Amino acid sequence: MRIDFEDLTTHDETEECTVCRAQDVVSFMLVPAVAAWEHANQLPQHSLSLHGAAALIGFMMQDGARREDIERALAGLVDDMEQQIAEERAFGGPAQGNA
Numbered sequence: 001m002r003i004d005f006e007d008l009t010t011h012d013e014t015e016e017c018t019v020c021r022a023q024d025v026v027s028f029m030l031v032p033a034v035a036a037w038e039h040a041n042q043l044p045q046h047s048l049s050l051h052g053a054a055a056l057i058g059f060m061m062q063d064g065a066r067r068e069d070i071e072r073a074l075a076g077l078v079d080d081m082e083q084q085i086a087e088e089r090a091f092g093g094p095a096q097g098n099a
């Protein structure tokens with residue numbers, strides 16, 4: 001199975017944009033669930049984020065994704081995330097973590 005990282009990381013400017021829909025699911029469902037699971041299992045904050053991300057990446061590798069492609073895609077997404085966090089802080093937006 002070939003994973004098309006370009007397709008998975010590029011906005012298509014439609015209402016049905018895969019990137020936007022995936023980001024919405026993560027923000028509104030996955031992130032709150034992970035925080036609740038960490039709390040319920042008395043695990044340190046962000047432990048499930050880190051290990052969950054690694055495990056999900058492992059599934060992608062089992063499906064044939066190459067580490068270089070994953071790292072390139074992640075670097076771009078993390079760059080975007082950094083920029084978004086900086087903008088939110090500049091405009092006094094939602095605080096992440098223990099600000």
Ligand SMILES: [Zn+2]
Nearest residue numbers: 011017019020
């Ligand atoms: Zn989009």
